[in-house]
Every structure is written in C-alpha cells, then in structure tokens.
Amino acid sequence: MFSGIVEEAATVVSLRKEAENLHLTMKCSFTHELKIDQSVAHNGVCLTVVNLEGDTYTVTAIKETLERSNLGLLTVGDKVNLERSMLMNGRLDGHIVQGHVDQTAKCVEIREADGSWYFKFEYEFDREMAKKGYLTVDKGSVTVNGVSLTVVDPTNNTFEVAIIPYTYEHTNFHQFKVGSVVNLEFDIIGKYISHITQL
Numbered sequence: 097m098f099s100g101i102v103e104e105a106a107t108v109v110s111l112r113k114e115a116e117n118l119h120l121t122m123k124c125s126f127t128h129e130l131k132i133d134q135s136v137a138h139n140g141v142c143l144t145v146v147n148l149e150g151d152t153y154t155v156t157a158i159k160e161t162l163e164r165s166n167l168g169l170l171t172v173g174d175k176v177n178l179e180r181s182m183l184m185n186g187r188l189d190g191h192i193v194q195g196h197v198d199q200t201a202k203c204v205e206i207r208e209a210d211g212s213w214y215f216k217f218e219y220e221f222d223r224e225m226a227k228k229g230y231l232t233v234d235k236g237s238v239t240v241n242g243v244s245l246t247v248v249d250p251t252n253n254t255f256e257v258a259i260i261p262y263t264y265e266h267t268n269f270h271q272f273k274v275g276s277v278v279n280l281e282f283d284i285i286g287k288y289i290s291h292i293t294q295l
Contacts, residue, residue: 098195104124105175106122108174118157119155121154124153127148127151130148137193138178139177141195141242175271177243190244191283193244197279201218202218203217203276213269215256230282231282233286238283239280
C-alpha cells in the first residue's frame with residue numbers, strides 16, 4: 097500500500113533481460129535502508145527488492161508488468177519515481193495507492209503557468225473498463241508515474257494535472273516531453289463504487 101508521495105527520483109544503472117523478465121538495478125539515497133523482499137513503487141509499480149549491492153538494489157518486472165506499464169521503455173540513466181510502502185502509523189498525505197498500474201497514457205501537452213506547470217495526458221478509452229471505474233473525474237485522484245495528483249478538466253480519454261515546483265523538481269516530471277509515456281493507476285475507491293453500483 098502506498099500514498100503516492102514520491103520520496104526520490106532514482107537513477108537506473110542497469111537493465112538485464114532474462115527470458116520474459118526484466119531486472120532493473122537502481123541507485124538511490126536510501127538503498128542502505130532497504131531489505132530483500134521489501135516492496136518499493138517504481139513509477140507507481142509495486143516491485144520486490146531481490147538483491148542489494150553497495151548503493152544499488154535490484155527488482156524484477158515480469159511480462160504482465162512490462163506490458164501494462166512504461167518500465168520496459170526505461171534506459172540506463174533514466175529517472176524513476178520511488179516510494180516505499182506506507183507505515184501504518186503515518187499520515188496518508190496523498191491517496192490510497194496500490195502500486196498496481198492499470199494502463200499507460202501519453203503526455204500530449206505541457207503548459208507553464210507562472211511558476212507551475214499543467215500536463216495533459218491521453219489514454220485509451222474503453223467503455224466497459226470505464227464502467228468498472230477505470231476513468232478520471234474532476235477533482236478526483238489519479239496516480240501518474242506513482243505521483244498522487246488531483247484531476248483537472250477530464251474528458252472520456254484525457255485529463256490534466258497541475259504540478260507545483262517541488263513536485264516538478266523532485267520527481268521525473270521535469271523529464272517529461274510531449275509524447276512521454278507514463279503509468280496510470282485510477283482511484284481504487286472509484287473502482288469499488290463502480291463495481292457495487294453494478295451488482
């Protein structure tokens with residue numbers, strides 16, 4: 097369980113394919129605090145630490161994860177948003193995030209707004225999935241590359257988010273360009289409500 101409050105944008109130092117799996121080795125400031133079997137969200141994808149070596153650690157993404165997320169598009173040197181799992185005695189500063197990416201979206205517009213930024217994203221709309229809560233609603237929550245954000249001006253297949261300078265500088269949002277592919281996790285509460293209303 098996560099909150100969508102990114103701790104750090106870590107650096108990819110190695111990528112190794114093994115059959116259908118991808119082993120990602122990352123470098124971050126809190127590697128020494130990690131343990132084998134610990135869950136860490138990578139651009140919003142919950143992955144398990146499988147190896148620790150010096151100031152780096154390794155996680156493995158399977159085929160299903162690679163097909164549903166942007167992790168298979170990473171290259172050495174890329175920045176990845178990291179969040180360790182929530183502490184049960186801590187504040188929930190973002191929203192309830194599972195670390196289970198639903199699909200990817202493409203950045204289609206970036207606007208600077210006198211010190212902040214607006215990013216517009218477009219995703220593939222599926223009416224049946226929307227009935228199950230896989231959609232965005234105005235002022236609702238959405239997770240983009242693991243960052244908990246508030247939805248602005250949604251349509252059936254697009255939405256915007258406003259990014260403050262701190263988030264822009266401390267996550268990989270500052271690397272986004274028009275055409276960048278990001279991971280989306282729709283709000284779990286919306287999914288449950290949609291399911292209940294169809295029973």
